[in-house]
Amino acid sequence: MAYEDMRQPIESGCPDGFQYMHPVMRKNFGLWKFHEHPRPGVLRHVAHSGDEIWTVKAGTQRILDVYSLRKLTEIGEKYGDGYVRFTIRSNIEYMVSDESKVDPLITALTDAGFIVGGTGNSVAMMSHTQGWLHCDIPGTDASGVVKAMMDELVDEFQNCNMPNRVHMTTSCCQINCGGQGDIAINVQHTKPPRINHDLVANVCERPSVVARCPVAAIRPAMVNGKASLEVDEKKCICCGACFPPCPPMQINDPEHTKLAIWVGGNHSNARSKPTFQKLVASGIPNNPPRWPEATAIVKRILKEYKEGAKDWERVNDWIERIGWPRFFEVTGLPFTKYHIDNWRGARSSLNASTHIRF
């Protein structure tokens, strides 16, 4: 598309954050001594110079309309110092150098409908993907799942009663852009793609699609006299990897696209090395608008973790200590053949010992 006013872009890249940083943070950059957590949603950082910065953290709906954005900025101007940052879980943080501004900030945020919390040993806001709102390959909605779940977990966000922090994520397809979490709610397709053979030749770069398949289940074929692709359904693991480059290979299904729950993803090196999340539940109905079945399982896992874990144990630390059989026992979740990994390297996940708890 040509415009009369075409201009060359200024390739400035990533902007310098210092220009938007609170002056007390600029002054004490790299010179912080310790921090305290006086109450949920509030942090107090103290620098070697004696300077202090107070942070008030609040959960948002992540997808902000400009009215919500302006409400947040207005609160920052009126009650804060005009400096904010966003966490990787889309919480907003207001930094102020004067403790007396903390309570009015909390009041203003609460009055405006934002939820102050998310610090320390709370259930964090769920990092999530785009879902039906914007993604081209979503099996479910992300914002809706998160809204429904956070409604139910709001007390855990506002309080810090968990043994350690709990990071939660959702992803609207098996690519899992939402990432790793102590508890992750992800789409799990259960049926191979349905192929519209009339469209494949015109829409898909067939060799790329063949190459994309992790189990070599896709091969070129002539169908109804047209060049197309076919799937060996016995091999197919229903991952959906062929769908983005080839939309006529529809993987999403109102009935057979399910949700799965994974636990124990932890990206910190604290105590144990970082861990990836493990499958614990699947076959959960993709049930808009509030996904009650998925929420119920998440709450059951959280309840057992809260009661069973020791101080400072993340979900993966807790399960590592009590063992997976006990995890399934206390949560009442079924253990099935699908829990036993059969992907490359799976042998390392099998128990080659007599280390068994009775």
Add this chain to the structure above:
Amino acid sequence: MAAKKMYDTPMLDELEKGPWPSFISGFKRLRDDHPDERINEMASSLLGQLEHSYETRKGYWKGGTVSVFGYGGGIIPRFSEVGDAFPASREFHTLRVQPPAGNYYTTDMLNQLGDSWEKHGSGLVTFHGQTGNIMFIGTTTKGTQHFFDEINEYGWDLGGAGPCVRTAMSCVGSARCEQSCANEHGIQRWLVNNFTDDVHRPALPYKFKFKVSGCPNDCVNAIERADFAVIGTWRDDMKVDQEEVKNFVKAKGREYVIDNVVTRCPTQALSLKDDDTLEVDNHNCVRCMHCLNVMNKALSPGDDRGITLLIGGKRTLKIGDLMGTVIVPFMKMESEEDYERLVEIAEETIDFFAENALEHERTGEMIERIGLVNFLEGVGIEVDPHMVNNPRQSSYVRTDGWDEEAEKWFARKTEEAAG
């Protein structure tokens, strides 16, 4: 104002209930209250299409090719498959915009971005997407160019989309964290801004992500999600303020400290003495951060700080989840030469990746396919025992260069000892 087309949204209305802020209420504000009719229509149409998705449990966006003049990426194009029914959001592209390192903003700047976005877009924005971009969600092909032109003039640039160097991320960092061992924001900008061409013009086998965390708590999830993960660390003794240790013991009790600090140390490097001081076997400390997290007033990182570099983290597609692998156990990040060396390693890595990876293969997958040693030789980095959990288990290996390799090791050790 002409009557805009309205759609019933009984399912979405359910998401206006409950205490958590509702994105649906936000959409409705744009539909009902915004002075610009274009935004009213867009929001109404979007609500209609989303309700349709909720009813049918399917998505209706498809991709396409949209960019801005001079670039080949940075936009996520979305065309509606049900545009006839919901015409005002027929084109609903997202601009990925690189945030400032560390995600800092003034409220003034947020308002300015909001003003520009209201002029050219839907009025919906997310801070931030999972890669780290500000996502300005919902505009037309024309709006994409005009919005970019406007914000590009006052300091903002597009991020990456597609098979390119992506927008980078760093944690809150030195600006507000006592655990920080590096200038995360400086490192992030040095790295990603060295590759602006590779950000804006996708030409790699697949995506390449930089993430920078200031300590091994890895708050930006670099090891699990970045092809190039930079983690701040230190190599001298951790600092122990014994008076603060005593205060902590006094406040919490010995049992708490033994159960929650001493016995949680993964390498048993801690001992609580009878006089309530803490002894640290620093030579066996693996910098896991646990004791520093629990007793952050008493324990701090040491002074001889630098970074650990891990390469190859990613999620499942296509061969399964991979964590980054240690490539550089420690390097200082103080002088300009140090920064240049880090950028040089990134350049070598990306060049090698561009040359040797298959289409749609991530760096970690390439390393899995060719073996770590081939990658190390390709980028000119010597082997190091910190790169492995344990040495080889399989005896199926040709070792006819053993003597030369052993000699290399001893020569390196001699060189290191000589300083």
